[in-house]
Amino acid sequence: MSTSGAAHNKRRTGPVRGQGSVAEGQGRNHLLMIVLRVLIGVGLIVSAVIHLQLASGFQQAAPAGIGGGALFRIQAVVSILAAAYVLIRGSRAAFAIAAIVALSALAAVVLYRYVQVPAIGPIPSMYEPVWYPQKALTAVAEAFAGTLAVIGYVLLLRRRNDM
Numbered sequence: 001m002s003t004s005g006a007a008h009n010k011r012r013t014g015p016v017r018g019q020g021s022v023a024e025g026q027g028r029n030h031l032l033m034i035v036l037r038v039l040i041g042v043g044l045i046v047s048a049v050i051h052l053q054l055a056s057g058f059q060q061a062a063p064a065g066i067g068g069g070a071l072f073r074i075q076a077v078v079s080i081l082a083a084a085y086v087l088i089r090g091s092r093a094a095f096a097i098a099a100i101v102a103l104s105a106l107a108a109v110v111l112y113r114y115v116q117v118p119a120i121g122p123i124p125s126m127y128e129p130v131w132y133p134q135k136a137l138t139a140v141a142e143a144f145a146g147t148l149a150v151i152g153y154v155l156l157l158r159r160r161n162d163m
Contacts, residue, residue: 043145044083048076095153102146
């Protein structure tokens with residue numbers, strides 16, 4: 001190879017054929033993380049809205065105790081806070097909190113669907129052996145948000161390890 005050919009190859013700073021530039025890759029990754037955060041937020045908000053809609057009907061089961069309605073309202077507030085945190089911050093901690101909130105709510109809905117858990121102190125038994133549209137939708141939203149939050153957490157963890 002001639003000297004001018006070697007100098008020409010050294011000056012080559014563009015991307016290798018078939019690969020995007022580093023900036024392109026970071027731009028796509030940034031867009032992916034924003035989309036993940038928005039979708040997680042939507043899933044958590046759907047869960048919160050449904051829990052708020054259903055809360056009054058579940059409170060009637062234990063008017064003197066904590067009641068399912070109060071638990072539903074607490075879950076809704078926690079979901080809204082987790083959604084806001086992941087939308088605003090987008091950190092590993094935000095993804096982890098979103099995953100914990102969504103997947104724990106999903107675990108509760110599935111548990112109380114299939115297992116008759118007795119009352120625990122002032123917390124009533126919330127066994128409900130049926131699926132109805134709102135219950136199914138909240139389970140799907142929680143599974144969706146929880147899964148995406150785990151994916152977001154892993155992607156951020158991999159990005160940190162690659163640096």
